[in-house]
Amino acid sequence: MTDQQLSVQPSTRRDALTFCVFGVLVFAVNVFLYLSGFELHQAVWGLMYIASAALFFLGVAKLIEPPISLMISPREIRYEHRRGTWHIDWENVIRFDIPRVHRGAELEELPYIGFRLKDIEPVLDTISPRLAVHLVSEQRHLLAAALRRELASGGDYTPYYDIPTSYKTASGKVYRGVQALFAVRCEQLRQLLGYDLYVPSSALDRPLDEFCQWLHQVESHRHNVDQL
Structure with missing residues (x-):
């Protein structure tokens, strides 16, 4: 019997880096607009910060998932x-x-x-x-x-x-x-x-x-x- 194994990668890890990058990008844009004196309602600033954090932490949550969800061998x-x-x-x-x-x-x-x-x-x-x-x-x-x-x-x-x-x-x-x-x-x-x-x-x-x-x-x- 062969010892070869098949591996299955979870769909939850897809686009993990993309979420992290977008989270950082939204945060950077938010900081840039704030330092540039761009006027926005306080609620809008808050929503942008929340969105950046949500995107980033969602990406991190995907990254910490194991890269392999199932290992299938003949046994x-x-x-x-x-x-x-x-x-x-x-x-x-x-x-x-x-x-x-x-x-x-x-x-x-x-x-x-x-x-x-x-x-x-x-x-x-x-x-x-x-x-x-x-x-x-x-x-x-x-x-x-x-x-x-x-x-x-x-x-x-x-x-x-x-x-x-x-x-x-x-x-x-x-x-x-x-x-x-x-x-x-x-x-x-x-x-x-x-x-x-x-x-x-x-x-x-x-x-x-x-x-x-x-x-x-x-x-x-x-x-x-x-x-x-």
Whole structure:
């Protein structure tokens, strides 16, 4: 089996330098006009300073994102985030696709790629605590959307937001703390949407449907992944 890896660059890093440059440029123009005695309303000066800061810090936020969001090898898929990583073996993947929720008689795609696993334990054993906490927080809106669309209206959502004290896997292993919190969230999303782990579209380098098709090709030819 080859050790060749495929890498995916997140779309969130696109135009990062452009945002930084424009932020600095707007600030420089603002300072130049001010020193030149150009008269503007105080609110306009404030808006220009806010705009320059917003552009610059947005660019910085893009720059601090990891240059690679996914590393795909013949053995595993690794998700890279500035708060940590998770990885899953291909042999542990049952299926992956774009999760969907019901909107009336139609299905609406959510901006994620979902992975359904045979066993969540390997992920719980290796995920970094900071990333686990971040994903639980980041996916609150995903859980909310799933609850609204997939559960009967008027249902009690409170149990879905309770903080668990522990989580017991099918093998009998008990997790506590951050691992238990993350495990319960994965289980909830699995019940509602059919998948355990979710990668947002912003972490991908192409549209969701194209990425999903490409990943299926990688899966089919993963022993020759260097040829894709």
